[in-house]
Structure formats: structure tokens, C-alpha cells
Amino acid sequence: MGVVQGDQMVLNIGPQHPSTHGVLRLKVWTDGEIVSEIKPYIGYLHRCFEKHSENVTYEQVIPFTDRCDYIASMNNNFGYVVTMEELMEIKVPERVEYIRVIMAELNRIASHLLALGVYGLDVGAFTPFLYMFRDRERILDIFELTCGARLLYNYMWVGGVSHDLPKDFERICIGFLDYFEPKIKEYNDLLTHNKIFLERTADVGVLPPDVAINFGVSGPNLRGSGVNWDVRKDEPYSIYDRFEFEIPLGEGEFGTVGDSFDRYWVRMCEMKESIKIIRQAIKDLPDGDVFQTIPKKIRPPKGSIYRRTESPRGDLGYYIISDGSPIPYRVKMRSPAFTALSSLGEIAQGWMLSDVIAILGSLDIVLGEIDR
Amino acid sequence: MTVDNLMNWFAELGDFPELAFILAVLICAVPVFLFIAIYALVAIYGELKISSFMQDKVGPMGQGVGLHAGKWGLLQPVADALKLILKEDIIPASADKKLFILAPFIVFIGAFIAFAALPFNQNLIIADMNIGIFYILAVSSLGVIGLIMAGWSSNNKWSLYGAMRSAAQIVSYEIPAALSIIAVIMLTGTLSMQGIIQHQSGFVWGILPNWIIFQNPFTFAAFFIFFVSGVAECNRTPFDIPEAESELVAGAFTEYSGMRYAFFFLSEYANMFIVSGIAVTAFLGGWQSPIPGILNSPGWGLWWFMSKAMFLIFVMIWFRWTFPRLRVDQLMNVCWKGFTPIAMVNIFGVGIWHLMLG
Numbered sequence: 001m002g003v004v005q006g007d008q009m010v011l012n013i014g015p016q017h018p019s020t021h022g023v024l025r026l027k028v029w030t031d032g033e034i035v036s037e038i039k040p041y042i043g044y045l046h047r048c049f050e051k052h053s054e055n056v057t058y059e060q061v062i063p064f065t066d067r068c069d070y071i072a073s074m075n076n077n078f079g080y081v082v083t084m085e086e087l088m089e090i091k092v093p094e095r096v097e098y099i100r101v102i103m104a105e106l107n108r109i110a111s112h113l114l115a116l117g118v119y120g121l122d123v124g125a126f127t128p129f130l131y132m133f134r135d136r137e138r139i140l141d142i143f144e145l146t147c148g149a150r151l152l153y154n155y156m157w158v159g160g161v162s163h164d165l166p167k168d169f170e171r172i173c174i175g176f177l178d179y180f181e182p183k184i185k186e187y188n189d190l191l192t193h194n195k196i197f198l199e200r201t202a203d204v205g206v207l208p209p210d211v212a213i214n215f216g217v218s219g220p221n222l223r224g225s226g227v228n229w230d231v232r233k234d235e236p237y238s239i240y241d242r243f244e245f246e247i248p249l250g251e252g253e254f255g256t257v258g259d260s261f262d263r264y265w266v267r268m269c270e271m272k273e274s275i276k277i278i279r280q281a282i283k284d285l286p287d288g289d290v291f292q293t294i295p296k297k298i299r300p301p302k303g304s305i306y307r308r309t310e311s312p313r314g315d316l317g318y319y320i321i322s323d324g325s326p327i328p329y330r331v332k333m334r335s336p337a338f339t340a341l342s343s344l345g346e347i348a349q350g351w352m353l354s355d356v357i358a359i360l361g362s363l364d365i366v367l368g369e370i371d372r
Numbered sequence: 373m374t375v376d377n378l379m380n381w382f383a384e385l386g387d388f389p390e391l392a393f394i395l396a397v398l399i400c401a402v403p404v405f406l407f408i409a410i411y412a413l414v415a416i417y418g419e420l421k422i423s424s425f426m427q428d429k430v431g432p433m434g435q436g437v438g439l440h441a442g443k444w445g446l447l448q449p450v451a452d453a454l455k456l457i458l459k460e461d462i463i464p465a466s467a468d469k470k471l472f473i474l475a476p477f478i479v480f481i482g483a484f485i486a487f488a489a490l491p492f493n494q495n496l497i498i499a500d501m502n503i504g505i506f507y508i509l510a511v512s513s514l515g516v517i518g519l520i521m522a523g524w525s526s527n528n529k530w531s532l533y534g535a536m537r538s539a540a541q542i543v544s545y546e547i548p549a550a551l552s553i554i555a556v557i558m559l560t561g562t563l564s565m566q567g568i569i570q571h572q573s574g575f576v577w578g579i580l581p582n583w584i585i586f587q588n589p590f591t592f593a594a595f596f597i598f599f600v601s602g603v604a605e606c607n608r609t610p611f612d613i614p615e616a617e618s619e620l621v622a623g624a625f626t627e628y629s630g631m632r633y634a635f636f637f638l639s640e641y642a643n644m645f646i647v648s649g650i651a652v653t654a655f656l657g658g659w660q661s662p663i664p665g666i667l668n669s670p671g672w673g674l675w676w677f678m679s680k681a682m683f684l685i686f687v688m689i690w691f692r693w694t695f696p697r698l699r700v701d702q703l704m705n706v707c708w709k710g711f712t713p714i715a716m717v718n719i720f721g722v723g724i725w726h727l728m729l730g
Contacts, residue, residue, distance in 0.1 A: 009529065011529055017621065018621060019619070033533075033700055033701075120696065123696040123697060124609060124610065124612070124695075124696045124697025125694075125695065125696035125697075126423075126427075126692075126693060127423075127426055127427050127693050127694060130427040130428065130429065131427070131428065134428055190694070191696070194695065194696060196610055196695055196696045196697070196698055197696045199698070199699070199702055200696060200697075200698070200699060200702075352699060352700065352701065353533070353619060354613070354619050354697075354699045354700065355699065357619050
């Protein structure tokens with residue numbers, strides 16, 4: 001009689017699966033419910049962003065950046081134009097800087113709302129998802145009012161923004177913030193402090209700080225592990241050094257530092273900080289022009305630049321090489337979601353199948369940005 | 373009106389006992405099937421609307437002329453049912469055809485035959501067996517076999533996961549559920565559904581109706597254990613891991629479509645009614661009026677039974693749209709480390725309380 005040898009089952013999660021947040025394929029080796037190895041396979045949403053960029057003019061790259069991280073298009077625009085302006089040494093008007101910050105922070109709230117709501121869906125709670133989408137709609141309405149688009153804005157241009165703010169913008173925006181601030185408590189009551197939710201997230205998928213740094217994880221995922229790193233504070237770009245805001249860090253309130261709950265909680269707190277920034281920016285919003293006069297055809301000087309900005313998902317870097325022509329020689333995008341996804345295999349090993357979904361959700365990946 | 377009465381009545385007409393039996397069973401089965409179908413439509417509509425109100429939306433609505441879901445979306449469940457019936461029936465090429473076809477019926481039969489012992493009012497029970505509650509507990513776990521068959525025959529890893537999970541879950545939660553029913557049986561001294569209800573007439577503590585849930589603190593706990601275990605047996609959130617949408621796509625039902633899927637759906641709602649029906653019978657006085665002595669005619673009895681059962685179904689819907697989902701090992705912990713020991717202690721508690729104060 002030989003010994004009965006258990007075998008591992010290979011399971012393909014995706015590319016069509018309800019909770020892969022896009023078209024991601026995870027190859028999972030399972031022993032019963034326990035997952036022993038995970039390999040993410042990406043590329044299903046590859047749209048040749050970088051190669052495309054080498055064939056269009058500098059302004060025409062901006063719509064492509066929209067489509068990379070389609071949840072936070074404003075922040076993607078922001079990163080690209082900030083990098084371009086630094087390369088060309090353009091100084092944009094004050095009003096533009098403030099509008100950009102307001103839009104970027106509003107989009108950060110919208111992006112975090114989606115991340116948190118979908119995370120609730122991943123662990124099986126349907127109602128918080130709809131509550132958060134209800135409030136996200138209002139932000140999209142503000143964007144629609146401002147630039148006419150609800151998802152892919154193409155709002156920030158090199159040297160300015162495409163439209164000035166609408167007439168009543170300040171009242172509408174403050175109205176939204178006043179409406180939205182108490183809603184955070186509602187989410188906490190409904191989802192965050194639910195015992196089942198805590199059981200599912202606390203202590204699950206711990207990402208230790210050193211592992212996070214080794215993988216190059218950034219943004220809320222890194223801060224969830226307790227590392228104080230935020231490009232807005234540490235390498236201020238645009239006018240972020242003028243605002244007062246805190247950097248929420250994961251404290252392991254219900255488990256270990258760096259668990260799924262911390263990543264979730266950091267996002268929840270960041271929304272409050274974004275509200276603070278928007279309030280300050282609206283208070284100081286100056287009048288003026290919304291577009292700096294720049295040559296019709298953008299011809300940056302020969303050279304290269306790398307600049308990173310803080311998108312809702314982390315350090316969003318643009319590396320641009322210019323050969324002096326109106327068409328970029330190379331545009332490379334450093335995707336924060338890509339690094340976050342690469343750490344999945346490390347932190348989700350040994351957990352159960354349901355936890356893999358919960359951990360994947362807590363990393364808040366957007367496949368459009370990973371595959372580009 | 374029981375199946376026995378009908379059989380006797382038919383038997384008097386002629387000397388064909390087998391024919392009388394078949395006729396009597398058919399006459400009882402058809403209304404039960406119609407009841408399940410209509411109740412499922414109502415429950416689906418309720419689920420749509422209640423979930424919508426909880427989620428700050430209006431749910432199915434229809435207005436104006438044309439093809440729409442009727443006033444307040446009342447026709448939405450009918451449209452859903454029609455869609456399911458008209459859908460193409462797909463059997464995967466690599467599936468085990470016989471088991472695949474058989475599975476939904478076994479699941480449904482498990483739910484269907486349990487209705488035979490549910491007392492809707494003083495007279496409206498198909499068979500008032502002397503082992504009624506035992507019978508219901510026994511047949512309602514028949515569905516597990518169907519689920520395992522569905523999961524295995526689909527030849528799909530997700531289905532298999534769902535089937536294994538639901539088998540583990542349903543079998544585990546039978547135990548605390550049955551243990552808390554034992555407490556009831558100790559108090560009533562009968563297994564017959566009507567007997568249990570008749571035991572609950574009159575007052576307790578002076579003002580409260582003499583329902584078992586109010587009789588002592590241990591039965592109060594037993595009710596909650598039974599109800600939560602019942603929710604788990606129905607695979608409803610927060611215990612819906614067998615069909616965990618975000619993990620397993622649709623669990624054992626992944627490969628099913630059309631009419632076969634509709635049967636699974638129907639049996640889920642039928643199971644909800646059975647669990648509520650047992651809870652109402654065993655703990656909440658069945659068809660007894662909440663104010664003992666008045667409004668106790670059979671018509672009102674039907675009303676009380678249905679409204680109590682529907683209230684419990686509402687609570688299940690409420691659960692579903694409020695809670696996240698437990699993980700499979702946490703679910704087992706709740707059952708084996710929480711409910712089962714408490715339910716066992718409960719039996720002693722009920723007995724001691726009954727001896728000392730009863």
C-alpha cells in the first residue's frame with residue numbers, strides 16, 4: 001500500500017472573473033482552500049500607451065494618460081503635465097495650480113470611494129458599494145460641470161487647463177464637501193466597524209514595511225505598512241507645499257501593521273485629508289488666467305526628465321526623453337499598481353482562496369495602468 | 373385538510389387504495405407547488421424592493437406605456453422568471469449529463485417535500501405526522517446531495533469548490549439547528565408540528581403570549597441559534613460562501629442556466645420559507661395570535677403564520693444587504709466553537725429551568 005499523495009489543483013482566476021478588477025488572470029495553486037502559490041498574468045489590457053506616445057505630439061499624449069488609470073484620470077493628467085512643464089520650464093498661472101490641486105484631490109476621493117466600495121464587494125458586502133457610488137456620482141457631476149466629461153477628462157493641458165471653472169463652482173464644491181464629510185461616518189458604521197469585515201481583513205495579507213519597500217510598493221499600500229512616504233509631502237510638486245494635511249499611516253488598529261484593514265483604513269483617512277486640502281485650496285483660489293501662453297507646437301529642449309507625483313494608487317512617475325522635435329522620443333510611465341500587484345504573490349501565499357480576493361482588493365489595482 | 377382525510381374520502385368512493393393515495397397526494401402537491409412559485413415571486417419582488425430601499429435607490433419601477441415592469445415594478449419578478457424559462461438550456465460538453473440534469477430536481481425536491489409538514493393554520497397541513505419536525509429536519513438536508521451532484525457533474529473547479537463548501541456548511545449547521553429544536557421538543561413533549569403549536573397557547577409571565585421563545589431565557593437563545601443556523605443552511609449572506617459571488621462566480625450553479633438554474637433559485641427561496649416556518653412553529657407560536665384568545669380563527673391563523681414567516685424572511689433579506697461574507701474557516705469556527713456548545717448547554721439550561729420553575 002502506497003501513501004496517498006495529495007495533489008495541488010491549479011485554478012485560473014480570470015481573465016473573466018467578478019473580482020479581478022479588470023482583466024487580470026491569476027494562476028493559483030491550491031491545496032483545498034489553502035493557496036500555496038500565486039502568479040499574476042497581465043497584459044490583457046495592453047494598449048501600447050508608451051509606443052503610441054512615440055508617434056503623437058506631446059499634447060496628444062494627454063488623452064492616452066487618461067486611459068491608463070481610468071479611475072483617476074485627473075491625477076494621471078496632472079503627473080504628465082507637471083513633468084512636461086518642468087521639462088520645458090514653464091511657470092503656469094496661480095489659478096491653474098489651484099484648480100489642478102482641487103481636481104486632483106476630488107479625483108483622489110472618487111478613486112478611493114471606488115476602491116473602498118469595490119473592496120466591500122470583494123468581501124461580500126453589497127450595500128456600502130452602492131452608497132459610495134452614490135457619492136462618487138456627485139464628484140463626477142462636478143467634473144462634468146467643469147470639463148464636460150465624467151470619466152476621461154483630458155482636462156489638464158501643458159501650460160494650463162482646458163476650461164475655466166464654472167460660474168458657481170465654489171458653492172457647488174463646498175456643498176459637496178459639506179454633504180460628503182458626514183458620509184464617511186456612515187461608511188464606517190456600515191462597513192469598517194462591522195465585526196465580520198474586521199475578521200475578514202484584520203491580520204490578513206500582512207505586507208511588512210521592508211517587503212513593501214523591496215517591491216517598490218507605494219501610495220496608500222506603503223503607508224498602510226506604516227512607512228511615511230507621500231510624494232505630496234516629501235517631494236512637493238505643484239503647490240502641495242502650501243497646504244496643511246496629515247499623512248495617515250497604518251497602525252495595525254485591529255491586527256498587524258500592514259494588513260488589509262490598514263490599507264483600507266489609510267484610504268478612508270486620506271479622503272478626509274483630501275477634503276482638507278480642497279477646502280484650503282478653494283479658500284485661497286485666486287482669479288486670473290487659466291492658460292499660460294505657450295507656442296502652438298510644443299518643442300521641449302533636448303533632454304530627459306523623470307518626475308513622480310502622488311496618484312491615488314501611489315508614485316506615478318513619467319520619464320520623458322525629448323529629442324527636440326514635437327514628438328516625444330520616449331514616454332515611460334512608472335505604474336504604482338504594477339508594483340502593488342507584483343507583491344501579491346508574496347503576501348497572499350498561504351492564505352485561503354477567499355483571502356486572496358480580499359488581499360487583491362485591498363491593493364486597489366487598476367489593470368489599465370498595469371498593462372498600459 | 374390533511375392527506376389522510378383525502379385518502380379516506382377517496383377510499384370510500386371505491387376499492388382502489390393505490391389510486392386513492394395517488395389522487396390525494398396529487399391534490400396536495402399541486403397547490404404546494406403553486407404556493408412555492410407564487411411565494412417565490414413575492415419574495416423576489418420583496419428582495420428587489422427592500423434591497424433598493426436599503427441602498428438608497430428605488431428598485432424596479434415602471435410608468436407610462438410600453439414594455440415595462442408594471443406599476444412599482446410589480447411585474448419585474450414575472451419578467452425575471454420568464455427570462456429564466458425562455459433562456460437556452462446549456463449543458464457543458466464535459467459535464468456528467470445524468471447527474472447534471474438530476475441535481476436541480478433533487479435540490480428542489482428536498483425543499484418541496486418539507487412543505488408537507490408545515491402547519492399553515494389549525495387545519496391547513498398536508499400531513500400532521502407524529503414526527504413532523506424530525507421529518508422536516510431530515511428532508512431539508514436532502515438538498516446537500518443535489519448540490520454536491522451539481523458541483524461534481526458540472527466538471528468545473530468553481531462548481532466543485534462551491535459544492536464542497538456548501539456540503540461542509542449545511543451538514544455542520546444542521547447540528548446546532550437540531551440541538552436547539554431538541555430544547556423545544558423537551559418542553560412540548562411532542563414532535564408533531566400541530567402539537568408543538570397547541571402547546572404554545574395561553575399566557576406566560578402574565579402578559580406575554582405563551583410562545584416558546586418567551587418561556588425561558590434559554591429558549592430565547594435557542595431561537596437565535598436556530599435562526600442563524602437556518603440562515604446558514606439557506607446559504608444566505610453572511611453565510612453565502614458556497615455561491616460567494618466575488619470568489620466562486622456562482623459556486624455550484626456556475627454552469628447552470630435557464631430552467632435548471634431557476635429550480636435552484638426557487639429552492640433557495642423555498643428553503644428560506646421552510647426555515648422561517650420551522651422557527652415560527654417551534655418558537656413563535658405558529659398560527660397562534662400574538663394576543664392569546666382573540667383572532668384565533670383558522671383564517672387569522674393563516675394570516676399570523678404567514679406574517680410571522682414573512683417577517684423572518686424580511687430579516688434574512690435585511691442580513692443579506694447589510695453584512696459582508698464570512699470566510700469558510702470562520703464559518704466553521706462559529707458553528708463548532710460557538711453555536712454547537714452553546715446549543716448543548718442550552719438543552720441542559722432549558723431542562724433545569726423547566727424543572728425548577730416550570
